[in-house]
Amino acid sequence: MSNDFIQPYEGQTDEAFRAALYAGTVFLLPSSETTLRMRDHCWDRVCQVFGDDPRNASKRLSGDQLFQKAGLLRREFYESDVCRQGIADLLRQTGCDANQHLCDPVRLRVITEGGHHNPAAAPVYYAHRDTWYSNPQCQITWWMPLHPVSKYETFSFLPFYFDRAVDNDSGGFDYRQWTSKGTDLKIGWQDAEAGRRELYPRLQESLPQAQRVAFEAQAGEVIVFSGQHLHQTVPIESGETRLSIDFRTVCLPDHDKGLGPKNVDNRSTGDALAGHIPVSPADRGP
Template identity: 25%
Template sequence: MDPFHTYTALSHQELGDRLFQGELIIFSIADELAPFLNRTKQLINKHFGIPDPQKAHLALDEPTYAARASETMTAFERDPEIKSLFFSALETCGVNREENFYDRLVLRIVPCVTSYDKGRQASVKHHRDTWGSNIDSQINWWLPIFPLRKARSIALYPDYWNKKVANTTSDWSFSRYLAEKKATPSGEKIAYPSSPQALESIDEQACFTPELQPGEILTFASAHLHGSKFNLTDKFRFSVEIRTVNIHDVKHGKGAPNVDNAGNVPMYQWFKQIKDDKKLVL
């Protein structure tokens, strides 16, 4: 059974009601996303400097790829036009700029060659994003830049929505991660995980992978177990992700159920208001 439901827009009330019950939602807004996608592809092509960045392994050696990928990701995060275009598109889905706060708009690159899968471009293992933020009302947004196949999409595990997973939330430290990141040379894999990790094997038969196309955004509660689909295709995956928190959800205790998170310090300081980048302060 397909666990995804597609919309063009929802009120925040309805969006929260659906997501915090475990529903996976796809917004289909090709026209609204077109300016953002075009600008992002221009930036990728500029910094990679090759005809097809999706096949970077055929044109660039590992160190050159790592350097250009890092340069591309940094340029993406610092581009004010990209951020403005994305939030304009997100607003059409029903996301209010005053009520919603975001962490970072991130360009992620997942290689299709194991030796390239490291550093900032490394694939991500099974986790719930709430394990790191400890904010049950947090929402994830995820979209591809180029057409996808299931074999290189994001992997979600809806069967684990209410199922406990042994994990490292009781002793994972964000401050230690920052220290390890600072001490790790660019292009090398950080020894300490960027978020708490699962400590048990996950049933891959429970994996769902959406075959999203450019112009579609996947939305899900951050409490959903997910990770990077191991890329078995002949192309790298370029995708964008961001997490948001609605201030009314936070103040009224609205959010997804916490089934296995031992962390107890909400990381509200990660989030800024979409409208003017003011910090989320409660």
């Protein structure tokens, strides 16, 4: 599979931008004033909490210390008005009306060297579609590294399966049950034992390694793709911790019209759109 699978963003806007994503295109958005403002805000806080060398924090901190500090930042970024404003600005940058969108807010991801050997972290490395978590078919994922990353420390796509069904256990995931246990699961990785106890939907068959496409990116660049894409975190066998943020958006008019990729294998139940919030911080309820 050629590495030209991920396309440089060339100014597509609004409906054309989303239609390309719904058809399976993955865009690489260049860094901009908007993305660098969001990146710098998050990176500064990571450095304050993890120390001046956050990429090597796992070598200085115990597993419990790292988890607690990451959890503090996850909640902070998830609730951050700065991050919410960044989402709105990115939507406007791509010609979209932020007022017509809901978002699943910013989430911090911390992937440590050798983290795949920890049974409690196993779900981080499952191949999955974001739609398997009861998300709308028209949901779009935006992923940004907080530092330069190589293809050995990002994640890989399996684009051949964008419109082809794969064996999976998404039928066991129910959004209502998931959120009935509080916000820790919703925000992500606030519960150290959740990976052992909860069902995180995953691929249930082996697929050819050659069909996987990993990528590299610079701090502040953004990878944008449909929640339909099958993808999987790359285990870091040796090197430094990878820190990134991501968020998800749903265009409500597109959702109302039933737009988005065809559902080929998602059997999860419930509706995660109920947990999405207005993009603009000014729209936050009391």
